Amino acid sequence: MALSYKAKRRWALIVLLVGLPIYIVAAVTLVSVFDRPGFLLELAIYVGLGIIWVLPFKGLFKGIGQPDPDNPDQHDLK
Numbered sequence: 001m002a003l004s005y006k007a008k009r010r011w012a013l014i015v016l017l018v019g020l021p022i023y024i025v026a027a028v029t030l031v032s033v034f035d036r037p038g039f040l041l042e043l044a045i046y047v048g049l050g051i052i053w054v055l056p057f058k059g060l061f062k063g064i065g066q067p068d069p070d071n072p073d074q075h076d077l078k
Contacts, residue, residue, distance in 0.1 A: 003060075005068045012064050015057055023053050 003011065027049045031042065054061075 005063075005070055008060060009064055012057075012060055015060065020053075023049075027053075 027046065030049075031037075031045055036042070037045070
């Protein structure tokens with residue numbers, strides 16, 4: 001079952017406002033459990049964790065910045 005455009009926007013907002021800060025705290029906690037690695041290794045870990053985080057939500061965020069396809073009034077905004 002596909003989500004409507006409004007539902008996708010709401011879920012994307014919830015994921016960004018609630019899920020992302022929780023994930024950031026979890027990533028920092030995970031890295032701090034071990035001895036602090038070198039700068040480049042630590043940067044690679046955070047970049048990898050950032051890519052892993054976004055993959056499950058790729059479909060949710062796709063098309064959010066576009067006008068609502070179900071509302072023809074928004075297509076005329078210029």
